[in-house]
Amino acid sequence: MSTVEQPQPTQVASGCPVAHDFDPFDGTPAAFFEQARQERPVFWHDAINAYVLTRYEDCKQLLGDRTGKVSANAALMGHLNVPPMPEAMQILQESGFEFGTSIVDEDGEEHKLHRGATQPPFSPARVKPLTDFIRRQVTERLDAVINEGRVDMVDAMIYEVPATVILHMMGVPDDQLGMVKGFRGPWAIFIWGNPDEQVQLDTARMMGGFGQWARSIVQDRKANRGEDIISETITNLENKGELESSRMFLDSYTLNVVMAGHETTTNSAAGGLLELLRNPEQYRALVEDPSLIPNATEEILRYCTGVPTWRQRVLEDMEFQGVTIPANSVVYAAINSANRDETVFGDDAETFDVRRDTAKKHITFGFGAHTCMGNHLAKLEINIMLEELTKRLPHLELVPDQEHIYSPNTSQRGPENVEVSWDPARNPVSADSA
Numbered sequence: 283m284s285t286v287e288q289p290q291p292t293q294v295a296s297g298c299p300v301a302h303d304f305d306p307f308d309g310t311p312a313a314f315f316e317q318a319r320q321e322r323p324v325f326w327h328d329a330i331n332a333y334v335l336t337r338y339e340d341c342k343q344l345l346g347d348r349t350g351k352v353s354a355n356a357a358l359m360g361h362l363n364v365p366p367m368p369e370a371m372q373i374l375q376e377s378g379f380e381f382g383t384s385i386v387d388e389d390g391e392e393h394k395l396h397r398g399a400t401q402p403p404f405s406p407a408r409v410k411p412l413t414d415f416i417r418r419q420v421t422e423r424l425d426a427v428i429n430e431g432r433v434d435m436v437d438a439m440i441y442e443v444p445a446t447v448i449l450h451m452m453g454v455p456d457d458q459l460g461m462v463k464g465f466r467g468p469w470a471i472f473i474w475g476n477p478d479e480q481v482q483l484d485t486a487r488m489m490g491g492f493g494q495w496a497r498s499i500v501q502d503r504k505a506n507r508g509e510d511i512i513s514e515t516i517t518n519l520e521n522k523g524e525l526e527s528s529r530m531f532l533d534s535y536t537l538n539v540v541m542a543g544h545e546t547t548t549n550s551a552a553g554g555l556l557e558l559l560r561n562p563e564q565y566r567a568l569v570e571d572p573s574l575i576p577n578a579t580e581e582i583l584r585y586c587t588g589v590p591t592w593r594q595r596v597l598e599d600m601e602f603q604g605v606t607i608p609a610n611s612v613v614y615a616a617i618n619s620a621n622r623d624e625t626v627f628g629d630d631a632e633t634f635d636v637r638r639d640t641a642k643k644h645i646t647f648g649f650g651a652h653t654c655m656g657n658h659l660a661k662l663e664i665n666i667m668l669e670e671l672t673k674r675l676p677h678l679e680l681v682p683d684q685e686h687i688y689s690p691n692t693s694q695r696g697p698e699n700v701e702v703s704w705d706p707a708r709n710p711v712s713a714d715s716a
């Protein structure tokens with residue numbers, strides 16, 4: 283496994299405030315960020331050994347840099363908050379899987395090559411024909427619970443739909459869903475959290491197994507090309523004469539696309555449903571006027587930012603809001619803060635509003651060369667989930683006084699459980715009536 287050395291500035295840049303008053307692993311401290319945008323738009327946080335940008339324009343500048351001063355190579359293994367303990371590293375090495383650089387960490391020509399080879403199946407024209415498949419996944423799961431009257435909707439539907447869709451696109455049978463699901467929590471804590479020794483050991487064991495699984499898919503597709511995104515990537519690289527040089531990339535991509543392709547969407551959709559039901563008049567607005575759903579999806583992505591922060595590395599000294607961030611520092615774009623920047627979204631930026639006409643300006647999918655490849659797919663999935671929920675369960679309510687579980691990490695955020703209830707006798711679709 284390759285790890286990147288973790289250079290840290292020896293001291294925090296002069297004049298840069300240090301934040302101690304929030305826990306970066308605990309989600310969206312909206313009030314903290316509101317104040318930070320005004321009073322300390324750039325700050326340092328010890329727990330993540332990094333600078334944090336809170337304003338919309340600064341986050342866009344960092345993520346969309348075209349000057350060559352910013353490297354994407356700061357995520358995944360390049361900048362873990364807790365460097366893996368030797369026993370965890372040993373388990374990973376013994377698994378025989380080499381964790382190459384992920385596409386989202388690549389720069390320049392290497393990134394261009396790999397993006398060109400992987401992106402075609404995620405274009406709007408290629409994603410749209412998945413509509414019927416996605417709707418069937420949603421429908422089957424709602425059919426199974428429609429007369430129950432009370433479920434955890436993440437468990438019943440929201441988790442499995444995006445996971446089943448990405449496995450389908452990869453040509454992987456959906457009986458492997460359970461294995462993917464088991465990897466979910468530990469993976470996010472290992473990479474973006476503050477994992478204790480047990481989590482490190484457990485995750486290292488899982489990562490080894492998961493890596494072998496990804497590699498076996500690549501090997502299989504090299505020998506037997508099919509109509510799936512891994513075969514297509516292999517063929518595209520082969521046509522460029524880059525198949526051999528992309529061996530590690532292909533293994534890593536296969537591993538990463540499974541997680542990037544579902545957990546993010548699940549988190550956003552779960553957060554969105556929670557917000558809609560916390561504001562029942564907003565849910566009702568979608569029931570009464572389904573044409574609002576595409577904009578509601580944008581507002582969900584803005585407000586319930588499934589990837590609340592994304593990190594980069596500055597290669598040269600860079601100035602943001604009067605703070606000179608030294609070369610080689612890791613810098614986080616607080617996307618969740620940028621998405622509520624009042625200079626872009628107005629004085630009511632903290633309000634969840636499915637009719638907001640600026641919702642689309644969110645930068646939840648990042649910005650620039652690395653803009654999320656799966657953004658059309660994610661939106662289509664959330665749209666369809668909302669269409670079916672509001673049609674078949676217009677009388678959905680949030681079960682009161684529930685506690686929501688969130689994975690403690692900086693960059694993957696969504697409630698793991700959203701308990702909902704309804705009266706099956708009032709199901710409006712006649713086939714659904716109890």
Ligand code: HEM
Nearest residue numbers: 385386542543546547550588647648649652654655656660
């Ligand atoms: C709501 C759901 C999603 C969110 C919030 C999200 C967010 C992000 C973010 C923040 C980035 C980094 C952008 C940057 O560096 O500027 C990213 C990159 C990426 N996402 Fe997503 N994503 C989502 C869904 C998906 C889906 C469904 C896929 C499908 C495969 C996907 C695949 C990728 C890939 C491959 C990259 C790397 C692109 C590159 O480096 O060129 N994502 N995503």
